[in-house]
Amino acid sequence: MGRQPRHRGCDHRGIGHLPDHAALCEVSRRLAVSLTGAGAPNIEKIMANIPVTVLTGFLGSGKTTLLNRALRDPQLKGTVVIVNEFGEIGLDHELIEASSDSVVLLQNGCLCCSVRGDLVETLIDLHQKRLKGEIPEFDHVVIETSGLAEPTPVTEVLVAAPGVKSCFSLAGIVTTVDAVNGLATLDAHEQSVKQIALADRIVMTKSDLLTRPDELRERLARLNPACEVLDAREVDAGALMRFVASNRQEPAWRVVAAQQGERQVHGGSSQGEAHGHDARIKRFTIVRDEPWDLETLKLLLEALATNAGPALLRVKGLIHMQDSPERPAVIHGAQQLVHSLSWLDRWPSEDRRTRIVFITMDQGAEEIGELVEDIERLSQRTRAVRERAANHTGAVTGGANR
Numbered sequence: 001m002g003r004q005p006r007h008r009g010c011d012h013r014g015i016g017h018l019p020d021h022a023a024l025c026e027v028s029r030r031l032a033v034s035l036t037g038a039g040a041p042n043i044e045k046i047m048a049n050i051p052v053t054v055l056t057g058f059l060g061s062g063k064t065t066l067l068n069r070a071l072r073d074p075q076l077k078g079t080v081v082i083v084n085e086f087g088e089i090g091l092d093h094e095l096i097e098a099s100s101d102s103v104v105l106l107q108n109g110c111l112c113c114s115v116r117g118d119l120v121e122t123l124i125d126l127h128q129k130r131l132k133g134e135i136p137e138f139d140h141v142v143i144e145t146s147g148l149a150e151p152t153p154v155t156e157v158l159v160a161a162p163g164v165k166s167c168f169s170l171a172g173i174v175t176t177v178d179a180v181n182g183l184a185t186l187d188a189h190e191q192s193v194k195q196i197a198l199a200d201r202i203v204m205t206k207s208d209l210l211t212r213p214d215e216l217r218e219r220l221a222r223l224n225p226a227c228e229v230l231d232a233r234e235v236d237a238g239a240l241m242r243f244v245a246s247n248r249q250e251p252a253w254r255v256v257a258a259q260q261g262e263r264q265v266h267g268g269s270s271q272g273e274a275h276g277h278d279a280r281i282k283r284f285t286i287v288r289d290e291p292w293d294l295e296t297l298k299l300l301l302e303a304l305a306t307n308a309g310p311a312l313l314r315v316k317g318l319i320h321m322q323d324s325p326e327r328p329a330v331i332h333g334a335q336q337l338v339h340s341l342s343w344l345d346r347w348p349s350e351d352r353r354t355r356i357v358f359i360t361m362d363q364g365a366e367e368i369g370e371l372v373e374d375i376e377r378l379s380q381r382t383r384a385v386r387e388r389a390a391n392h393t394g395a396v397t398g399g400a401n402r
């Protein structure tokens with residue numbers, strides 16, 4: 001079969017050279033005109049290929065932090081964020097600093113497996129709503145994957161899924177890697193190796209906490225020799241999110257996508273191999289309606305610091321505090337790091353419950369649930385003792401003053 005000539009407006013690389021693809025595009029363009037009765041500007045909108053940046057990196061490696069920095073750049077005002085979380089409930093959509101109508105949460109599973117169909121639907125839905133003017137105009141999408149996602153199935157959706165590949169194009173993959181946990185993560189979690197190997201840009205975070213991450217840098221260079229490793233402190237986050245990978249040699253994901261295209265042409269699966277996550281990985285959430293006092297939070301942070309290590313893959317939480325009802329406290333931890341407490345300026349949504357998400361290796365919900373209950377009981381008892389002591393002191397001083 002002869003190679004088909006390229007035509008303007010479609011990039012055939014990596015998806016196989018289907019003989020009638022150019023003709024199909026022309027038919028679809030005409031169909032769009034007849035369906036919408038639209039003039040030239042709308043046709044441009046219909047035929048536009050919206051660039052998509054995939055932001056990946058292991059659990060807690062700093063994806064949301066980098067994205068928030070990028071979203072402050074006015075150049076990203078037309079960006080829609082699709083965020084996927086592996087946690088039992090999602091918190092990232094609350095922590096991403098963008099208006100709620102430009103953030104879509106895909107939860108209850110991982111983009112690379114159980115919610116991959118949701119990603120296809122979400123992208124198609126966004127495109128249709130954009131055409132109908134039902135959502136604000138956007139010209140760029142960032143997909144923040146869950147920390148446990150393998151990037152390949154996500155890139156396959158973008159380059160091969162019908163209804164997606166004609167409207168969106170993969171601009172590039174940005175991978176964050178945590179300087180402190182990075183080496184241990186690469187040793188223990190295969191997804192992390194794939195996230196690095198497929199990256200167009202690697203951003204090393206938390207090097208402010210580790211002065212010489214030389215060994216990690218060497219490892220990254222071996223896994224992805226063509227990719228520059230940037231320091232999160234120095235990077236222009238906005239420009240990074242908008243870059244297009246074609247400005248360097250053949251990106252690794254394009255090679256993988258090309259193989260995927262070959263498989264399609266030869267009658268193979270269009271969705272890649274299904275895979276599951278390590279069965280030892282558990283996820284669960286602690287939810288509380290009643291606000292906590294400082295004592296409880298302090299005890300929790302101490303317990304997390306004591307238990308920090310490879311089994312604590314991720315903890316993150318929004319905490320409703322008695323002393324600060326309008327400003328929730330935010331806790332973060334990943335493996336051996338428990339980060340300092342921070343505070344949001346306001347509640348990001350109507351939901352003001354305390355929610356703490358755990359992702360662990362082998363540690364069950366019951367164990368951690370009991371630990372949190374013990375902490376709550378201990379803090380209640382401490383409070384009661386303090387109140388009794390204060391009343392007693394008050395009574396003694398009152399008596400002495402009489």
Ligand SMILES: Nc1nc2c(ncn2[C@@H]2O[C@H](COP(=O)(O)OP(=O)(O)OP(=O)(O)O)[C@@H](O)[C@H]2O)c(=O)[nH]1
Pocket residue numbers: 057058059060061062063064065066092146147204205206207208209232233314316331332333339340
């Ligand atoms: N010191 C330091 N902390 C960082 C840096 N980047 C991120 N963090 C902290 O790391 C914690 C986790 O950061 P996130 O941005 O939520 O990580 P994530 O990759 O989005 O996490 P998941 O989506 O849960 O996988 C937060 O407490 C951040 O403040 C950094 O460069 N230096």
